[in-house]
Amino acid sequence: MKKTTKKTAAPAKAAPAKKVAAPAKKKTVITEPPATFITAKADIGFGNHLYLRGEGPGLSWDRGLAMDCIAADLWAATVKGATSPVTFKVLVNDLTWNAGNDYVVVAGQSVTVAPTF
DSSP states (O other), X not given: OOOOOOOOXXXXXXXXXXXXXXXXXXXXXXXXXXXXXXXXXXXXXXXXXXXXXXXXXXXXSSSOEEOEEEETTEEEEEEOSOOSOEEEEEEETTTEEOSSSOEEEOTTOEEEEOOOO
């Protein structure tokens, strides 16, 4: 008779410890201030162009920002990044200033002006 040796099972290995995920970091979201929309209602004749000069992002009192013609007598411009009121004047061909006081629009708002020259 053959003598059999009983093999003993190896001791069970402990399960590896569960790794706990680090808490998610909050993403910092940089929000840009809402755009400020300026429209001017003025029929200045074919071949002429309206410009804005003033105080606000992208504006200067020395050189005008061209407005976009969106209808025969309607011009538009967008000022992005303003955090304080935008002060401006409208010019024909960046030469002839509108009559009267400066216009002011609250940052992030829209305004339609009817300048006279």
